[in-house]
Amino acid sequence: MQLTGFHHLTAVTADAPRNHAFYTGTLGLRLVKKTVNQDDVSAYHLFYADGLASPGTDLTFFDWPVARERRGTQSIVRTGLRVGSTASLAWWQQRFATNGVTHHGTVERDGRATLDFEDFEGQRLSLIADDTPGPVHPWAKSAVPAEHQIRGLGAITLSVRDLRPTDVVLTQVMAMQHVREYVAPRAGADAATSTFHVYRMGGDGPQAELHVQVEPGAKPASQGAGGVHHVAFRTPNFQEYEAWAERLAKLGMPSSGPVDRFYFRSLYFREPNGILFEIATDGPGFAADEPMETLGERLALPPFLEPRRVAIERGLKPLVTA
Structure with missing residues (x-):
């Protein structure tokens, strides 16, 4: 039983229309599911992915009217997105310059052009x-x-003050392997460096790598717009998902217990430094309630929220404005 990589990463925005314009327009991703946060239906939950809404390609956002994130440790500090070549990086650097996107030059980090x-x-x-x-x-x-x-999704980076308890969860609970470490500039705004530890799941390449940055003296982050809410890891089927729920319970790891999100099933828990993890199934997928050809074109609601559609739609702002 092994996790097969990242399923999705969920972040926070305070401006859904502008978020939609950036991720579909500037980044060229497909909006594959326009729905709501099932625990807070006043907020959008927007899923951006590849052309087929494949598990492992989803970058998602909750739309909450909150202040900006205060950066710090005990948080997810950087999200990797994979492209096919260094030539693509050069293309993107020019696109970012043309569109006024804050960016830095291409560097080699952990042996990969970034x-x-x-x-x-x-x-x-x-x-x-x-x-x-x-x-x-x-x-x-x-x-x-x-x-x-x-x-x-590519490598995703966490920051923690103390690696030891996180390492125990990653290796002994989640069955990841600690494969290497490297030194690189911190994910923050200064020139200092940190040690990064690389953990590998099933699968190949950066889509199966979790990087953990160790910052012993850093202050904890405060969640907000521009920050990350949680990261979800893939499990291929319901049988293994149920086995993960049993494993967490047997090891005494507090969790949400099984949660049916309709498009996938979820299991939530926090690692010892407080970062929220999710284990999610590959299926049923986003075509469960609308055709693949028209994903994301209408507000999709799971069956248990459908009776509240009129009220929910009334509370949401349009994503595209004139």
């Missing part, structure tokens, strides 16, 4: 050149040429 950038709220992102073999599903209607489109 281009760091931020969205309009300071969400910290990186494009990672990755030629690992695997399926690629470009979106035909994207503003980005197919050869340069984002292929999915």
